[in-house]
Amino acid sequence: MTGAKEITLKGYSIWNDVMKSNKITDIQDPVLEMEIDKHEFANMYENIVSELQGKGDIKSYIDYYFIVNPIKSFSLIFRSEKEKNAFYDIGLNKNCVISLTEVCEGETKKDKKKRNKKNKKIEENDDDYIIVFE
Numbered sequence: 001m002t003g004a005k006e007i008t009l010k011g012y013s014i015w016n017d018v019m020k021s022n023k024i025t026d027i028q029d030p031v032l033e034m035e036i037d038k039h040e041f042a043n044m045y046e047n048i049v050s051e052l053q054g055k056g057d058i059k060s061y062i063d064y065y066f067i068v069n070p071i072k073s074f075s076l077i078f079r080s081e082k083e084k085n086a087f088y089d090i091g092l093n094k095n096c097v098i099s100l101t102e103v104c105e106g107e108t109k110k111d112k113k114k115r116n117k118k119n120k121k122i123e124e125n126d127d128d129y130i131i132v133f134e
Contacts, residue, residue: 012061015042015052018076026075027066030088035075047096048087059086 018024018038026035029044042049052062065083066076078084091097 012054012058012063014054014060015049015062018062024068024074024076026072028069028075028077028084030078030084035069035072035077038076045091045097047094048090051090 018027019042025038027038027041028034029036029041036044052060052065054061058064062076065078065087067079069075069077078087088097092099
């Protein structure tokens with residue numbers, strides 16, 4: 001089958017709709033758990049939101065992940081933990097976000113590997129004797 005037909009769902013928003021909207025200014029960050037400016041969100045999660053352009057699958061629409069905050073109508077929040085994790089998993093699969101373990105530890109796997117290499121090198125150069133100065 002050569003020409004797969006693109007399906008669009010009426011009434012569902014794509015990322016470009018959110019960026020054009022004057023009604024939405026903030027979006028909940030999946031790590032910080034607080035709302036941030038939608039432009040900052042777009043910069044931080046550019047590789048993830050680029051996938052939300054309505055390519056037929058319900059998961060390619062912004063509505064799958066977010067709802068309008070019932071208390072702050074200018075803000076989008078995640079529907080639930082399931083959708084928040086699914087959104088974040090896109091970033092993990094694309095290697096464009098660090099894992100939550102790395103966030104909690106405060107360093108990336110690459111930085112940790114570099115630090116461990118450096119520590120190992122220091123240990124190898126350590127002498128097993130003590131110098132006493134008189």
